[in-house]
Amino acid sequence: AQSVTQLGSHVSVSEGALVLLRCNYSSSVPPYLFWYVQYPNQGLQLLLKYTSAATLVKGINGFEAEFKKSETSFHLTKPSAHMSDAAEYFCAVRSQGGSEKLVFGKGTKLTVNP
Amino acid sequence: DAGVTQSPTHLIKTRGQQVTLRCSPKSGHDTVSWYQQALGQGPQFIFQYYEEEERQRGNFPDRFSGHQFPNYSSELNVNALLLGDSALYLCASSGGALNTEAFFGQGTRLTVV
Numbered sequence: 001a002q003s004v005t006q007l008g009s010h011v012s013v014s015e016g017a018l019v020l021l022r023c024n025y026s027s028s029v030p031p032y033l034f035w036y037v038q039y040p041n042q043g044l045q046l047l048l049k050y051t052s053a054a055t056l057v058k059g060i061n062g063f064e065a066e067f068k069k070s071e072t073s074f075h076l077t078k079p080s081a082h083m084s085d086a087a088e089y090f091c092a093v094r095s096q097g098g099s100e101k102l103v104f105g106k107g108t109k110l111t112v113n114p
Numbered sequence: 115d116a117g118v119t120q121s122p123t124h125l126i127k128t129r130g131q132q133v134t135l136r137c138s139p140k141s142g143h144d145t146v147s148w149y150q151q152a153l154g155q156g157p158q159f160i161f162q163y164y165e166e167e168e169r170q171r172g173n174f175p176d177r178f179s180g181h182q183f184p185n186y187s188s189e190l191n192v193n194a195l196l197l198g199d200s201a202l203y204l205c206a207s208s209g210g211a212l213n214t215e216a217f218f219g220q221g222t223r224l225t226v227v
Binding site: 004032034036041042043044045046049051090092100101102103104105106107 | 118120145147149154155156157158159162170172204206208214215216217218219220221223
């Protein structure tokens with residue numbers, strides 16, 4: 001079975017500060033990993049994905065994440081937060097090949113203070 | 115490309131009623147998955163349709179059923195609605211040559227009163 005743990009249901013940063021959202025996963029098979037963003041009353045938008053190529057993955061809006069197999073982690077970072085980054089962020093895992101089912105974490109709500 | 119489209123955007127139903135939600139996948143995608151997102155939670159997988167068959171199912175009761183049409187669009191049906199079925203229902207489509215990511219629609223907000 002696969003699972004995702006997002007540490008911190010709420011994260012607050014100042015505008016211009018580093019954003020770090022934590023994600024740890026559990027998977028018995030090689031995983032694909034994803035970060036999605038959700039704005040209020042909206043669907044999910046893909047930020048970035050890891051599909052077993054480069055371990056450092058760059059996504060949209062200046063976000064990036066690093067796959068660390070030894071730590072079973074896929075933390076999301078952005079060097080400088082913008083007000084427009086305020087949203088909820090979800091980490092998700094699925095198997096490489098086989099099932100396309102996504103297993104999501106519970107989400108982290110990011111607040112950006114002026 | 116219109117992306118994944120869902121209808122309706124909002125819906126209010128009474129306990130015990132039945133509801134049908136609709137989804138049109140992104141162009142070129144042949145697989146549709148449905149997720150339930152309760153308030154303050156991450157999305158939970160309901161089921162997935164491919165070639166008009168249910169390919170995989172999550173831990174949801176038989177009150178939740180679906181259908182996929184030859185044009186790959188899909189419906190989610192929920193019978194005997196409970197207050198706990200109130201949630202955002204998300205449709206995701208995938209497929210194509212690479213098939214490494216799912217694209218989500220805007221969702222249908224279902225409120226059961």
